[in-house]
Amino acid sequence: MIQPVYPSVHHSYCYELNKDLQFAAAHYVPADSAGKCRKLHGHTYFANITVAGDTLDDAGFLVNFSELKRLIHERFDHTVLNDDKESFDDNDPNRFPTTEVVARTICELVQRHLDGLANQPRCLQVYLRETPTSYCLYRPKGGERW
Structure with a gap:
């Protein structure tokens, strides 16, 4: 596998980890200005999640890689994203x-x-590739909490 290079986040934390994962999902964008994307269609999404911190847990992890995969893959893989009413509207x-x-x-x-x-x-960051030529990078503003 070729190692992809993602934009890096400047921070002062001691540890940084990145988890690559993929999931297949369908969606549509319910806006007239979305053009062809208004119709139901699917993608194989490729995501990279960047997590950072100063302290490891009792297993020596910043966060367990498998937990990151479980959170995203179980929720979104082989779904219609629009059906997830908790996340999308x-x-x-x-x-x-x-x-x-x-x-x-x-x-x-x-x-x-x-x-x-x-x-x-x-x-600190989520890199999400929707197609071979299109991706988005999301970085929450400092101090933002959910």
Whole structure:
């Protein structure tokens, strides 16, 4: 496998980990201006999640890689994203399942999980590739909590 290179986040944490994962999902963008994307279609999404922190847990992990995969893969793989009403809303453009909103949603889901960990790591960035030529990078503003 060729090692992809992702944009890096500048931070002062001691540890940084990145988890690559993929999931297959369908979606549509419920806006007339979305053109062909208004119709139901699917993608194999490739995501990279960046987590950082200063303290390891009792197993020596910042966060277990398998937990990051479970959070995203079990929720989104082989689904129609628009059907996930907790994450997406066909009536609110800020919650249409666009690449930008899906990247933000992944970051929020990961951070909610991290907030429950004693060592309090932070999700610094989500890189989400929707097609071979199109991707989005989401970085929460400092101090933002979900």
